[in-house]
Amino acid sequence: MEIDVKKEGQAVIIALTGRMDAVSAPQFDKTVDDFIEQGETRILIDFKTLEYISSAGLQSILALAKRLELINGTVLLSDLNGAVKEVFEISGFSSIFPIYDNLDAATASI
């Protein structure tokens, strides 16, 4: 999995590419841990080029959301498609996370 990060206004935008599985999810955890330690509280995850996610990936996203909730932060998700979207739907994650159709819509709401 590739992780590209940029800061835009108040938010950190994390774009994921490839496969978020039990091997690559810890890499994501490390990235978001570093940002939270630096004081970031608004995180937007762009799934446009993520092809695959397993429960390990979902657990990382949930753990991030739980941490941000404790510090009044927020996590927004954008552009889920294909297998990733299906996994969010069947796990019920679609209904507990704010999900936007595209990055622009997500960025506008921050």
Add this chain to the structure above:
Amino acid sequence: MPAKMNNLGNFIQSLSRWLKQQGMASEQIPRVQLAVEEALVNIIRYAYEGQAGDIELRCGIADDQRFVIEILDSGVPFDVCTLPKPDIQCSIKERKIGGLGVFFIQRMVDELLYRREGDKNVLTMFISRNDGRFSRSSSNQDMHAGA
């Protein structure tokens, strides 16, 4: 192959190559990858309780409609068919971390069977070649879980 996390990619790649060669619909392949990854990760994390051990992955053709995948390990007995479903309705705060892996295995395959064969766990998954739907009813799953 040894039950190590750094072999996960090798297992999944070999499986995917085989499924593709057999003509499985491309949108169906990630679902099979998901079921198999979740089963493998459970074995890698828990089956051998910190000791070294192996995993064997077998793929075959069950009949005209279905593939069969068997995953074998020699770890502690563990029947994924008997685990309860997680609560998928609750909020971020209430939602538990974990428990989803087995749920995905149960949801992604048409039929799931577990048996203990000597000192081995054998998990058998039947998967249809082209079915792209997540429409299997919970009653169906329960029936298989009891089998």
